[in-house]
Amino acid sequence: MAHQHSQDNPEMQQCIQMCQECHSICLQTVTHCLHMGGMHAEEAHIKLLLDCAEICQTSANFMLRSSDLHAEICRACAVVCERCAEDCERMGDDVEMQRCAQTCRRCAESCRQMAAMMAA
Amino acid sequence: MAHQHSQDNPEMQQCIQMCQECHSICLQTVTHCLHMGGMHAEEAHIKLLLDCAEICQTSANFMLRSSDLHAEICRACAVVCERCAEDCERMGDDVEMQRCAQTCRRCAESCRQMAAMMAA
Amino acid sequence: MAHQHSQDNPEMQQCIQMCQECHSICLQTVTHCLHMGGMHAEEAHIKLLLDCAEICQTSANFMLRSSDLHAEICRACAVVCERCAEDCERMGDDVEMQRCAQTCRRCAESCRQMAAMMAA
Amino acid sequence: MAHQHSQDNPEMQQCIQMCQECHSICLQTVTHCLHMGGMHAEEAHIKLLLDCAEICQTSANFMLRSSDLHAEICRACAVVCERCAEDCERMGDDVEMQRCAQTCRRCAESCRQMAAMMAA
Numbered sequence: 001m002a003h004q005h006s007q008d009n010p011e012m013q014q015c016i017q018m019c020q021e022c023h024s025i026c027l028q029t030v031t032h033c034l035h036m037g038g039m040h041a042e043e044a045h046i047k048l049l050l051d052c053a054e055i056c057q058t059s060a061n062f063m064l065r066s067s068d069l070h071a072e073i074c075r076a077c078a079v080v081c082e083r084c085a086e087d088c089e090r091m092g093d094d095v096e097m098q099r100c101a102q103t104c105r106r107c108a109e110s111c112r113q114m115a116a117m118m119a120a
Numbered sequence: 121m122a123h124q125h126s127q128d129n130p131e132m133q134q135c136i137q138m139c140q141e142c143h144s145i146c147l148q149t150v151t152h153c154l155h156m157g158g159m160h161a162e163e164a165h166i167k168l169l170l171d172c173a174e175i176c177q178t179s180a181n182f183m184l185r186s187s188d189l190h191a192e193i194c195r196a197c198a199v200v201c202e203r204c205a206e207d208c209e210r211m212g213d214d215v216e217m218q219r220c221a222q223t224c225r226r227c228a229e230s231c232r233q234m235a236a237m238m239a240a
Numbered sequence: 241m242a243h244q245h246s247q248d249n250p251e252m253q254q255c256i257q258m259c260q261e262c263h264s265i266c267l268q269t270v271t272h273c274l275h276m277g278g279m280h281a282e283e284a285h286i287k288l289l290l291d292c293a294e295i296c297q298t299s300a301n302f303m304l305r306s307s308d309l310h311a312e313i314c315r316a317c318a319v320v321c322e323r324c325a326e327d328c329e330r331m332g333d334d335v336e337m338q339r340c341a342q343t344c345r346r347c348a349e350s351c352r353q354m355a356a357m358m359a360a
Numbered sequence: 361m362a363h364q365h366s367q368d369n370p371e372m373q374q375c376i377q378m379c380q381e382c383h384s385i386c387l388q389t390v391t392h393c394l395h396m397g398g399m400h401a402e403e404a405h406i407k408l409l410l411d412c413a414e415i416c417q418t419s420a421n422f423m424l425r426s427s428d429l430h431a432e433i434c435r436a437c438a439v440v441c442e443r444c445a446e447d448c449e450r451m452g453d454d455v456e457m458q459r460c461a462q463t464c465r466r467c468a469e470s471c472r473q474m475a476a477m478m479a480a
Contacts, residue, residue, distance in 0.1 A: 245395075246388060256384070264424055268424050301387060304384055304388055305391050306388075306391050
């Protein structure tokens with residue numbers, strides 16, 4: 001599977017899409033949180049959103065290149081997405097935060113599956 | 121308009137989507153061209169695809185942040201996309217190259233409009 | 241000059257170094273400003289620092305690839321760096337902000353020269 | 361240590377510098393290898409250089425943000441750098457390839473230490 005191109009691999013296509021969606025929502029949520037201020041704009045929360053946006057972008061790029069090493073990045077990406085989801089949930093019942101948390105959880109799940117598939 | 125968030129701006133949403141699509145196709149095309157070899161794998165062509173992928177990513181990220189300065193980046197992005205489209209067309213009637221060229225042209229047009237809107 | 245590799249071009253080497261330094265300081269300053277809170281953590285200021293960090297990274301990468309189109313990116317980078325410098329100065333006499341402002345100014349100047357060299 | 365800022369952590373400062381150096385050399389080596397052609401421009405080799413450049417950039421950015429999750433990224437970065445070093449050595453005694461291989465090895469070692477420090 002390692003040598004298959006991403007376009008011919010439906011699971012990888014789906015994981016790329018999840019990572020891109022998660023990247024987009026995390027970046028938009030940074031702007032939302034800075035605008036809200038207060039606990040939303042705390043250092044740890046904004047940094048997690050920036051971390052999550054960046055590793056999702058990198059993970060998507062490895063898969064778009066059909067890189068043989070994408071599983072290493074997907075594994076790290078799943079950890080960051082999971083942590084970001086928890087932190088967004090901590091912010092309460094704000095619609096934007098809930099949407100970001102759900103997207104991060106789905107992306108974490110997709111990246112874990114992609115990493116496990118390579119290890120198999 | 122500068123202070124409006126990207127989610128509430130349909131033109132910006134569309135330009136973000138074009139930049140993300142162009143970024144994805146350019147990165148996939150790098151792998152395709154390296155695989156083909158020959159003129160497809162020439163230094164100037166691969167570098168243009170990498171340039172285009174990267175500035176499209178940066179341009180999308182500026183708009184996702186609802187940055188006041190996104191027009192500066194969109195203007196530069198349009199130039200790079202246009203040049204990349206020409207170079208892909210030069211490669212002949214390969215389906216992948218034609219698809220990449222068309223996406224680059226549409227992204228260039230979208231970025232030019234976004235830059236002009238801010239200058240108005 | 242367009243076809244010369246970055247390693248053999250001292251002006252380009254210096255501009256790469258300025259962009260990398262400016263990228264690093266802007267990212268570190270994001271963390272500093274979020275930690276400070278108050279006006280330092282305002283949406284517009286953090287977004288400018290993120291914008292500046294990202295376009296400096298992209299600009300450095302174009303030059304590291306010895307891209308023919310680096311002047312387009314350097315021109316946009318100079319505008320963003322200049323704006324970021326002004327915003328950092330607005331924050332008062334904080335040592336970190338002054339250091340960030342000065343680095344942004346030097347990077348803007350270096351990028352303007354690089355862009356002008358190509359236009360000549 | 362997780363909450364210490366990168367500027368006050370000499371080991372992290374050194375790892376940031378290694379990642380930035382490795383990122384720069386890998387990108388310059390892409391241009392060099394495409395220029396050389398032949399085995400240097402093979403798909404697998406160029407993709408590894410692009411992978412290594414990108415994860416080094418992401419790893420440096422996590423540390424510049426003093427991210428609590430930088431160890432996850434450093435661990436993945438070490439794997440990619442190690443693989444890239446092996447592939448560069450495979451290219452023979454070209455001076456540029458040897459320099460790239462050595463930098464990748466040093467970066468891999470630095471990232472492994474950074475990851476281990478957090479796990480301790």
